[in-house]
Amino acid sequence: xxxxxxxxxxxxxxxxxxxxxxxxxxxxxxxxxxxxxxxxxxxxxxxxxxxxxxxxxxxxxxxxxxxxxxxxxxxxxxxxxxxxxxxxxxxxxxxxxxxxxxxxxxxxxxxxxxxxxxxxxxxxxxxxxxxxxxxxxxxxxxxxxxxxxxxxxxxxxxxxxxxxxxxxxxxxxxxxxxxxxxxxxxxxxxxxxxxxxxxxxxxxxxxxxxxxxxxxxxxxxxxxxxxxxxxxxxxxxxxxxxxxxxxxxxxxxxxxxxxxxxxxxxxxxxxxxxxxxxxxxxxxxxxxxxxxxxxxxxxxxxxxxxxxxxxxxxxxxxxxxxxxxxxxxxxxxxxxxxxxxxxxxxxxxxxxxxxxxxxxxxxxxxxxxxxxxxxxxxxxxxxxxxxxxxxxxxxxxxxxxxxxxxxxxxxxxxxxxxxxxxxxxxxxxxxxxxxxxxxxxxxxxxxxxxxxxxxxxxxxxxxxxxxxxxxxxxxxxxxxxxxxxxxxxxxxxxxxxxxxxxxxxxxxxxxxxxxxxxxxxxxxxxxxxxxxxxxxxxxxxxxxxxxxxxxxxxxxxxxxxxxxxxxxxxxxxxxxxxxxxxxxxxxxxxxxxxxxxxxxxxxxxxxxxxxxxxxxxxxxxxxxxxxxxxxxxxxxxxxxxxxxxx
Numbered sequence: 150x151x152x153x154x155x156x157x158x159x160x161x162x163x164x165x166x167x168x169x170x171x172x173x174x175x176x177x178x179x180x181x182x183x184x185x186x187x188x189x190x191x192x193x194x195x196x197x198x199x200x201x202x203x204x205x206x207x208x209x210x211x212x213x214x215x216x217x218x219x220x221x222x223x224x225x226x227x228x229x230x231x232x233x234x235x236x237x238x239x240x241x242x243x244x245x246x247x248x249x250x251x252x253x254x255x256x257x258x259x260x261x262x263x264x265x266x267x268x269x270x271x272x273x274x275x276x277x278x279x280x281x282x283x284x285x286x287x288x289x290x291x292x293x294x295x296x297x298x299x300x301x302x303x304x305x306x307x308x309x310x311x312x313x314x315x316x317x318x319x320x321x322x323x324x325x326x327x328x329x330x331x332x333x334x335x336x337x338x339x340x341x342x343x344x345x346x347x348x349x350x351x352x353x354x355x356x357x358x359x360x361x362x363x364x365x366x367x368x369x370x371x372x373x374x375x376x377x378x379x380x381x382x383x384x385x386x387x388x389x390x391x392x393x394x395x396x397x398x399x400x401x402x403x404x405x406x407x408x409x410x411x412x413x414x415x416x417x418x419x420x421x422x423x424x425x426x427x428x429x430x431x432x433x434x435x436x437x438x439x440x441x442x443x444x445x446x447x448x449x450x451x452x453x454x455x456x457x458x459x460x461x462x463x464x465x466x467x468x469x470x471x472x473x474x475x476x477x478x479x480x481x482x483x484x485x486x487x488x489x490x491x492x493x494x495x496x497x498x499x500x501x502x503x504x505x506x507x508x509x510x511x512x513x514x515x516x517x518x519x520x521x522x523x524x525x526x527x528x529x530x531x532x533x534x535x536x537x538x539x540x541x542x543x544x545x546x547x548x549x550x551x552x553x554x555x556x557x558x559x560x561x562x563x564x565x566x567x568x569x570x571x572x573x574x575x576x577x578x579x580x581x582x583x584x585x586x587x588x589x590x591x592x593x594x595x596x597x598x599x600x601x602x603x604x605x606x607x608x609x610x611x612x613x614x615x616x617x618x619x620x621x622x623x624x625x626x627x628x629x630x631x632x633x634x635x636x637x638x639x640x641x642x643x644x645x646x647x648x649x650x651x652x653x654x655x656x657x658x659x660x661x662x663x664x665x666x667x668x669x670x671x672x673x674x675x676x677x678x679x680x681x682x683x684x685x686x687x688x689x690x691x692x693x694x695x696x697x698x699x700x701x702x703x704x705x706x707x708x709x710x711x712x713x714x715x716x717x718x719x720x721x722x723x724x725x726x727x728x729x730x731x732x733x734x735x736x737x738x739x740x741x742x743x744x745x746x747x748x749x750x751x752x753x754x755x756x757x758x759x760x761x762x763x764x765x766x767x768x769x770x771x772x773x774x775x776x777x778x779x780x781x782x783x784x785x786x787x788x789x790x791x792x793x794x795x
Contacts (some may be wrong), residue, residue, distance in 0.1 A: 182472075248508035249794050256767075256787025257512050267436045267445045269576060271316070272334040272429035275327065280433050281617035284323050292324035296331055300366045306355035310389045317391035320640065323416060325390045326424070326431060333411070334381050334429025337366045339373040339642040350377065350676040357384045377673040379536075380411040381463065383426060387413055396744055397464035397673050398425075398443075398470065401623060403581060406634035410446075410674050412460070414742065414777075421777065425449070432576075435720045437778045439743050441540035443472035446577040450543045454619045455479055456638040459669065460743050466681060467669055468712060468742050474542045474571075477515070480585040481530040484619055487640035488665040488684045490593065495646045495661060498611050502554055502560035506794070512787075526552045527563070544572040544580060561593040585679035589619040604652060611646040615725040639668040640674035640683070655694040662687050667711075685709045698725040711744070713738040726757045741776025748772045761793040 160518070179351040227428040268279060273287055275281040287469045295316070303309035317325070344351075350787040353374045361373035362382075373379060380397055395413035402408045409424040414437065423442035431448050434442040447453050466754035493501050505523040514535055519528045519629040552565030573581040580687050594614045596608040601608040616639075623634040644663025651654070665684040690704035699722070706717040714737050719729035732751045738744040752768035758764060769788040 150434075151254070158215060160659060187747075189638055190414070208372060212324070217416075230739075242328075248503055250791055251794055252506065252508045252789060254510045254787060254789040254793040255512070256510070256785065258783055258785035261781070262435070262536045262538050263441075263540070267435045267448075267539065268406045269430055269432040269575065272330040272431075280326075280431070282493040284321075284327075287325060288321070288324055292320060292327040293331055295320070296328040298621070300332075300335075300359075300363055303363070305361060306359045310357055310385070312609045313386065313389040314391075317389070320390075322392075325387075325392060326415065328390065329383060329387055329411075330429050330431055331381075332362070332386055333426050334414060335362055336373060336379040336382060336756060337428030339365050340379065341372040341374050343372070344655060345375050350674065354670075355382070355385075372672075377409045379428065379677070380409050380426070381674060383411045384463065394741055396460050397741075398446075398453075398460045399452040399457055399673065400443075400450060400469075400633050401452040401457060401636070406623075407454075407457060407636070409449065412442075436540065438540070438644035438775060438781065439470055439745075440647070442472065444538075444542045445576065447472060447474055451573055451575045451579075451581045452623065452634075453542055453571065453573065453638060454480060455482070455484075455585070455587065456619065457636040458638075460740075461603060461673065464671075465740075466671060466679075467673070468651075468666075468740055468743060469669075470669050472542065473538075473540065477532050477546060477586070478548075478569055478571070481517075481532070481546065481550070481590060482619070483528070483550060483552065483565055484587070484638075485617070485667075486613045487642040488663055488686060490591070490617070491613050491663055491665075492643045492661070493643055494593055494595045495611050495613050495644060495663070498554060498595065498609075499558035500593050500595055502561070524554055526554070528567075533683070542573055542626040544574045545700075546571045548657065550587075555594070557677075559594065559596055564590045565589045584624050586622045586624065587619060588621075589617070591615070591617045600647075605648055606651045608647065608649050612643075613645040614641070616641045620774045620780065624707075641666055641683070644686070657692040658689075660687075660689050665705070681711060683711045688699060699723070712740055728755045729753070738776075741774075745773040745775045745778075747774070763791040765789040765791075 171783065202602070236509045245337070266279065267314065270278045270280060275284060294350055299312050299316075320328075336358075344497065351374075358373050358378065361371040364371035373382075377397075384397055385396050392413050395411065396763035397409055398412050399407065399409045413424055413426075414421060415424045415433075416422050421437045422441065423434045423437055425434070425442075425446050427449070430535050432446065434445040436442055436445070443458065446599075453472070455475060455478050458470050458472065459473060460470050461467045501523045502523065503519070503526060508517075508519040508521075510519075514534050515530065515674060517528065517530045519526065521527075528550045529552075530546070530762060531546040533546055534541050546569060548567055548569040550565060550567030552563055554561065554563045556562055567587065569585045569587065571583045572587065573583060575581050592615070595611060597609060597611045599607060600610050618637070618639045620637045622656070623636075642663055644661065646659055646661040648657055648659035663686045664682065667683045668680055668681050686706065686708045688704055688706040690702065692700055692702040695698050702719075702721045702723065704717070704719040705721075706715075708715045715734060717732060717734040719732040720729060721728065730753045732749075734747075734749045734751075736747045736749075738746045749769060749771040751767070753765065753767045755763060756764040766786075769784070771783045771785075773781045773783070
């Protein structure tokens, strides 16, 4: 491992001692990590903030001794010239040992910031609503009379739904919206608090739900189910009324933790917008962009869920969706996609770590500082909604995190914890300060073997796996109502790569395949835990040495995701001091209302200005389109400076 590094008397412990220690500690670390992940059950974390740091404390003791073995400081290094130092550093990028670097990244993007006239309308508040403007009292009364009489006269659920379906052409969309508010209000008054307290998640029969609705409509008292049951019934009623695009979504609220509500598309053309129903209350978002609409609902709920945003219309399994605030918070907590981590490790043939040094990232909205020793990492992130984007639920966020990495090039693990302080721009106009703690555990494995090595060339195989698990504890607002809310996520991926290099090492051909899965609930009523395949990636590529020090490379990729498909083409040219690459990626969504189809063109140029400095420039244009919506383009660009320091 240290073969290429000049030895001194102080350069201890020896290579053999370190390897032996690695083997002993790796077995212990991986066993503990596996045990932890196998027993990761969300209910064990309820109302126990301290358990969020379980993963962090689990490995803290083992990492201390490991860090000591990596303590070969710069005072122990022999003197050498800059060029020699650069070459040695490049050859010795092993875990926990690298030359310190400082990098500064500056970036920005150009996107349209739209205004919003979002409003929330309580049941009965039709007169003061912009949405219901122009709706007469007679139309309101007709809608309320029809839904009331249909509920009362229905002998069973099938008869009830059929009556609504046959009359859908007799009412306007706004009258249907009024009916759904009335149904949501009545159902809300049958909420089963005993079921909530017991923590039971069961499917309630359609006839039982109708009977509770009939009883409450007649002025009596009844109990139905909880939010998932109630809004599922409301969604099915919306479908029967002829509202084609309607579904459910999960998230969190400031007052009650996890919650599920009804969503749908209302209006056509320029008036088309996503609407939310929270029992009898209607929330109009003024946008058909789903990520933007989620921002409005987060402002209404006065809470951001990091891991628990899913949507489903009952015909397909829960599909994860993501808001702008969610992306900001996940990034600050260091949460990455499992398949992305594995892909990087397989490309390098070893466990990749953040290099020792200081990284600074600056954009108009986000400022981030990361300090990494090779074993311990610290980060500070500040986000501010400087453009006053009404679809971004965060006014401001400050996050402070730490992590510990250990292992070698074959086995590796990382645990971390991040505290996020967020200021949410509530739809009511109030500024709501929330605190969230995120604990994260990641385990990696990569192995490389020479399969064939002979006169015709060398065939090498790599296999790898990644597991990432995280738990988030929202510990409530600093003022007013508080809700302690726990949520978690778990993802895993596995894959392999085959590469063939010709005898003179001028040409390389490789094939890579990876697959990923996620632990999630199966539906919004029973909420049983299942494992869902999330990704299948296939990449074929080649590198050709055209003349001394110059290489042309090309990659063609194809992926199947749980939300759709993607294809990509990447070409590049590498020289001794510079690197140019361009990529085209196209994504086709199977859930166009929730996840947009997109097309992205990206270009990167880097130049090594001597042995101690590297400058990179990058830019991209992404065009997103939701089903039935307009094209939306985002242009991003930036530069990065990396300096090797002593």
